[in-house]
Amino acid sequence: MFKMKRVSIVFFVLVLFMVGCSSGEGNNTSSDGGGEAEGNGNDVIELSYWVPFSGSDGEFMEDMVSEFNKSQSDIKVEFMNNNWDDYYTKFKTALVSNTAPDVAVSHVSHLGELLPTDKLAPLDELASEAGLDWSDFSENQVNAIMKDGNHYAVPLDTHAVIMFYNKKYLGDAGLLNEDGSIKMEQGVEGFTEVLRTLKQELPSDVSPLVIGSNNVFTFWIWDALINQQGTNYIEDGQVNIDTPESKEAMNLMKTWLEEDLMPEDIGDNSYDIFKTQDAAITFSGVWATGNFETEESLDFAAVPFPQLYDQPAAWGDSHTLVVPNQDDKEKQIAAVKFADWLTENGHMWAEAGHVPAKTSVIESDVYQSMPYRSEYAAVMEDVKYMPQSDKLGAINDAILESLVKINYGQISVEDGIKEAQGKVEELLNK
Amino acid sequence: MQSDTVVKKDLNKDIKKNINLASKRERMKNYVYALVFLAPFMVLYLWFWVYPIVQGFISSFYTGSYGVEQTFAGFENYIYMAQDSKFWVSFGNTLYFVLISTPTIVVLGLLMALFVNMKLKGTTILRSIYFMPYMLSISVMGSIWVFILQSRTGLLSETLKMVGITTEIQWFGSWEMGWLSILIATLWWTAGFNMILFLAGLQEIPDDLYEAADIDGASSWKKFWYITLPSLKGVTAMVILLQTIASFKLFGQTFLITNGGPGISTTPLVHYVYQIAFRQWEMGYASAVSFVLFIAVLLISLIQYKVTKTKK
Numbered sequence: 001m002f003k004m005k006r007v008s009i010v011f012f013v014l015v016l017f018m019v020g021c022s023s024g025e026g027n028n029t030s031s032d033g034g035g036e037a038e039g040n041g042n043d044v045i046e047l048s049y050w051v052p053f054s055g056s057d058g059e060f061m062e063d064m065v066s067e068f069n070k071s072q073s074d075i076k077v078e079f080m081n082n083n084w085d086d087y088y089t090k091f092k093t094a095l096v097s098n099t100a101p102d103v104a105v106s107h108v109s110h111l112g113e114l115l116p117t118d119k120l121a122p123l124d125e126l127a128s129e130a131g132l133d134w135s136d137f138s139e140n141q142v143n144a145i146m147k148d149g150n151h152y153a154v155p156l157d158t159h160a161v162i163m164f165y166n167k168k169y170l171g172d173a174g175l176l177n178e179d180g181s182i183k184m185e186q187g188v189e190g191f192t193e194v195l196r197t198l199k200q201e202l203p204s205d206v207s208p209l210v211i212g213s214n215n216v217f218t219f220w221i222w223d224a225l226i227n228q229q230g231t232n233y234i235e236d237g238q239v240n241i242d243t244p245e246s247k248e249a250m251n252l253m254k255t256w257l258e259e260d261l262m263p264e265d266i267g268d269n270s271y272d273i274f275k276t277q278d279a280a281i282t283f284s285g286v287w288a289t290g291n292f293e294t295e296e297s298l299d300f301a302a303v304p305f306p307q308l309y310d311q312p313a314a315w316g317d318s319h320t321l322v323v324p325n326q327d328d329k330e331k332q333i334a335a336v337k338f339a340d341w342l343t344e345n346g347h348m349w350a351e352a353g354h355v356p357a358k359t360s361v362i363e364s365d366v367y368q369s370m371p372y373r374s375e376y377a378a379v380m381e382d383v384k385y386m387p388q389s390d391k392l393g394a395i396n397d398a399i400l401e402s403l404v405k406i407n408y409g410q411i412s413v414e415d416g417i418k419e420a421q422g423k424v425e426e427l428l429n430k
Numbered sequence: 431m432q433s434d435t436v437v438k439k440d441l442n443k444d445i446k447k448n449i450n451l452a453s454k455r456e457r458m459k460n461y462v463y464a465l466v467f468l469a470p471f472m473v474l475y476l477w478f479w480v481y482p483i484v485q486g487f488i489s490s491f492y493t494g495s496y497g498v499e500q501t502f503a504g505f506e507n508y509i510y511m512a513q514d515s516k517f518w519v520s521f522g523n524t525l526y527f528v529l530i531s532t533p534t535i536v537v538l539g540l541l542m543a544l545f546v547n548m549k550l551k552g553t554t555i556l557r558s559i560y561f562m563p564y565m566l567s568i569s570v571m572g573s574i575w576v577f578i579l580q581s582r583t584g585l586l587s588e589t590l591k592m593v594g595i596t597t598e599i600q601w602f603g604s605w606e607m608g609w610l611s612i613l614i615a616t617l618w619w620t621a622g623f624n625m626i627l628f629l630a631g632l633q634e635i636p637d638d639l640y641e642a643a644d645i646d647g648a649s650s651w652k653k654f655w656y657i658t659l660p661s662l663k664g665v666t667a668m669v670i671l672l673q674t675i676a677s678f679k680l681f682g683q684t685f686l687i688t689n690g691g692p693g694i695s696t697t698p699l700v701h702y703v704y705q706i707a708f709r710q711w712e713m714g715y716a717s718a719v720s721f722v723l724f725i726a727v728l729l730i731s732l733i734q735y736k737v738t739k740t741k742k
Contacts, residue, residue, distance in 0.1 A: 096497035405693035
């Protein structure tokens with residue numbers, strides 16, 4: 001009997017220990033924050049910082065963080081890079097369970113998913129204390145981060161899908177003007193004619209155009225093309241996919257595929273195909289610039305997405321910095337200061353290919369003298385941000401599924417567009 | 431005489447009683463000791479496995495966006511599921527994968543085990559080579575197969591081009607090809623593990639059975655059919671069960687290799703659950719679908735267990 005008692009005590013202690021572990025952690029974080037707030041004096045404010053830059057742009061951000069840490073001694077930022085694919089899985093879960101970092105990157109397009117959790121701090125008051133001036137940013141960008149009259153994020157950049165072309169191939173086909181721009185008639189026919197000429201003039205193993213026909217690039221290009229025709233896929237909360245404009249955009253892509261002006265069944269290797277000079281033109285993200293530059297034999301130009309319809313438009317998104325809610329206001333102000341520093345030093349970030357958010361940075365000599373970047377910076381004015389919705393990720397996925405089915409001939413353009421309309425309506429009404 | 435036996439009986443009873451008491455106490459003590467040793471595991475197990483399962487079951491009766499608000503909705507999620515065409519397509523995809531993958535992986539594992547067990551020169555190296563892919567993480571495995579199979583820039587396509595074959599095979603381009611690619615990748619990845627299980631089974635078969643068969647002049651085919659196969663029944667049942675469950679849980683391969691496409695051609699149920707939970711942020715509906723999957727796996731495992739048990 002005695003032994004049993006002893007054993008049960010051991011068991012009890014064990015349970016207490018486990019429970020202690022978990023609540024201990026919880027206490028730690030809160031007392032940590034509180035402690036620093038009180039004893040501010042000479043303490044260094046430590047900020048945890050999450051980013052989704054698993055591509056080549058991660059290194060540039062890491063350099064910027066260490067530069068920031070060197071530039072002053074009050075704030076120390078701890079950098080954590082995450083995989084792009086599941087970043088929002090992680091970040092939103094962390095937000096909801098109150099374990100979020102002090103400052104983090106979010107795409108403008110994902111703010112719609114994050115804001116309803118009420119876990120992101122409105123920045124107006126913090127910004128004025130940190131000395132951040134909203135008028136430094138372009139209007140297009142500031143509008144995208146507003147909700148109910150409050151600013152919720154600090155724009156870091158704009159990134160868009162633009163056009164890259166191989167100067168050698170276009171020159172060979174006689175399609176270059178003297179200044180290096182493409183010789184083409186305005187509009188859809190003009191552009192398709194350029195592709196046809198390339199097909200005729202170039203070796204048979206070089207594709208005139210390459211895009212990711214089974215991945216998100218298909219969606220991005222469709223989005224650009226419908227915006228060029230003056231529509232968007234959600235307007236005033238109503239799904240607006242089953243339109244002549246949508247069908248026109250997909251018919252165009254189908255034409256390119258059927259005339260073999262671009263190869264079928266292409267995914268992320270679209271970058272490689274252009275880089276290894278197996279294609280003459282590609283629509284790709286600005287972030288590919290840094291990647292293409294590493295291939296010395298590749299002589300290319302990077303220009304805004306071509307205008308094929310009535311008005312200029314390009315798919316784009318923007319990296320912004322958000323500050324999760326927490327009791328320690330000091331940390332939040334430090335976070336905004338850090339965000340401001342990042343945008344102020346946007347030329348460093350531009351190395352990765354993105355277009356800096358601050359107009360003063362774009363106009364600076366440092367930026368203007370960078371190769372390629374200044375040529376496509378104008379895309380910022382054409383970028384049409386995606387509609388705001390707390391289900392935007394799922395909506396875009398659903399549309400993409402149908403568009404890819406069209407590309408692979410699993411469904412007709414007509415039915416595919418109708419299917420997308422139905423799926424998105426269902427998602428929104430759920 | 432009579433009284434003697436009575437006394438003996440009483441004595442026996444007494445002793446038995448004592449033994450019973452002692453063993454009861456002993457057993458009790460054993461249980462307690464076992465409990466103490468198991469406690470660290472049990473606490474974690476209850477905490478990280480059982481609790482989430484129960485919580486998941488509860489949340490399958492709620493609707494609402496994750497992190498915003500949850501409202502009790504009764505069976506709404508389950509009713510919605512019955513009408514959700516994507517649920518049925520992905521459920522069909524999962525069943526299809528179970529049907530094509532389980533037999534092929536089991537047969538391939540068995541063939542590899544038989545070959546390695548022939549004790550020819552170099553089979554030790556082969557054994558390691560066959561098993562090696564299984565040690566890779568799924569993301570590495572996925573990248574390798576994308577690298578090999580992708581159109582235009584894939585290793586296979588480039589190699590074929592070099593030897594003059596220019597026909598393009600779109601490995602991820604359709605329902606059939608997408609599944610074929612995932613099957614090939616999965617075979618390459620997991621067959622080695624099944625081989626090890628079969629190999630263990632093969633090595634347990636006593637040699638004298640074969641010796642006796644040799645004396646009787648049995649052909650090697652007959653030896654395989656009447657000795658090897660029946661002796662492997664237990665292992666085979668286990669491999670089939672493990673493989674079926676693993677195939678039901680298919681996710682990483684489709685997520686990394688085909689991303690569920692083209693369209694939703696290669697989206698299995700677990701992949702769909704991921705999309706519902708982390709793209710649509712509907713934890714309630716995702717939990718409901720997970721539970722349907724759980725019940726499906728449970729039923730099939732039970733059936734398999736029953737079938738293999740009666741055969742024994």
